[in-house]
Amino acid sequence: MTRPTPAIMFQGTGSNVGKSLVVAGLCRLFARRGVSVAPFKPQNMSNNAAVTADGGEIGRAQALQARAALREPLIDMNPVLLKPESETGSQVVVRGRRIGSYRGQSYAQLKPTLMPAVLRSFNALAETADIVLVEGAGSAAEVNLRKGDIANMGFAEAAKVPVALVGDIDRGGVIASLVGIHALLPDEDRKLVQAFMINRFRGDSSLFADGMTLIRDRTGWEALGIAPWFPEAGKLPAEDSVDLGSRSSRTKDGLTIVVPALPRIANFDDLDPLAQEPGVTLRLLSPGEPIPTDAALVLLPGSKATIADLAALRALGWDHDIHAHVRRGGRVLGLCGGYQMLGRSIADPDGVEGPPQAVPGLGLLDVDTVLDGEKRLARVSGRSLIHDRPVEGYEIHMGRTGGSDCARPLFEINGRPEGAVSKDGLVQGAYLHGVFAADGFRRAFLEGLGVAGSALAYEATVEETLDRLADHLEAHLDIEAIVRIAHRRGG
The missing domain is CATH 3.40.50.880 (Class I glutamine amidotransferase (GATase) domain)
Incomplete structure (x- = not known):
């Protein structure tokens, strides 16, 4: 029996904790090692989209991850894209094509029917790669939305993909967030989680050693490491409107x-x-x-x-x-x-x-x-x-x-x-x-x-920043543990 392609899913303690950049940096890291790596996000919500090589659209974050992986962006990398049109409704894009606009309750009824398309894309992508890095959406503990879920634990369960949690220490409360998720998850979902990492740490990370031990002891999850704040993130395309403020710039002249x-x-x-x-x-x-x-x-x-x-x-x-x-x-x-x-x-x-x-x-x-x-x-x-x-x-x-x-x-x-x-x-x-x-x-x-244009080489800057992001994660995370966990898929 052929073993499934190794895969690991990075879910977060909440939205905007840095999952997208973690996946992008790891994609570049593995690609530089000669490993065929593919990014995947079952469901994304963003009005920042990209056109794929096969003529559809996906979230721009997945297009950046594809670039980091040295691959063309494909519709299979983000099979469900929600593009908010109002406070209560979104345009729904499935496998690169708009299927219509849905309000909250109507999408809740549609969502479970999309799992076959999600798995079809994931399996097709997995056939082309040595490892797949999956990104979740929002929080791993949205237990009120667990029924019919295709974005987080629902997908991980269906595809038999182990999960690592990403906690953002910069926003505070990271211990409570991770331990709280462990407490909230039902037993079957809790078993899917294998590890955790801390993201966006400022200062001396050794000061959080006791925190890492506490989280590990309370949850039983493996600690992948602490990734310090990456100040050059602003040089990479923004994922969503929550990042808009960081796009402003100031200069004395010009x-x-x-x-x-x-x-x-x-x-x-x-x-x-x-x-x-x-x-x-x-x-x-x-x-x-x-x-x-x-x-x-x-x-x-x-x-x-x-x-x-x-x-x-x-x-x-x-x-x-x-x-x-x-x-x-x-x-x-x-x-x-x-x-x-x-x-x-x-x-x-x-x-x-x-x-x-x-x-x-x-x-x-x-x-x-x-x-x-x-x-x-x-x-x-x-x-x-x-x-x-x-x-x-x-x-x-x-x-x-x-x-x-x-x-x-x-x-x-x-x-x-x-x-x-x-x-x-x-x-x-x-x-x-x-x-x-x-x-x-x-x-x-x-x-x-x-104003005189500068010598800025924008595309080269993006490439250099992806390389530095890969170096950053390689220096601070246990990459071999990530690979080992990915090989547990289906186990």
């Missing part, structure tokens, strides 16, 4: 780019290369903050619910600020949903985002958008027509935009025009995500705003 942080902001990794530019202050504006008069550029990012976010922008008064900014000669760039907001109107005749309706846009571009149920997913390349620089990126949107300003496209993508520019050149928009990762384009774009 120019200011402001980004209104709308409630359903999506694909905000567009901001990451700008945040790292030494000549740029990137400001994420919170509700109530006006757009500063010294801003060189207002950047409207992508949105999971364009009409709802446009209403939020108006309710916060940012629409008046943006118009005043343009009257002063300031520049505006809209990407994807932000591009749609800049036009004359947005129509949703089929109720893609909610009740069928049509609303006026900001009127800064002479274009109109019609939302439809067909989602465009594509990785693309081309040139900036204004700056004559190569660009690469991806499109991930629903809707068609057209109008007279499209006669002045911003890009030429795969041989076709893309985007629109106002007659005075101050307002620009396009559906293309990821363009600022192209160093030549970013430098030329910033020079057009009046």
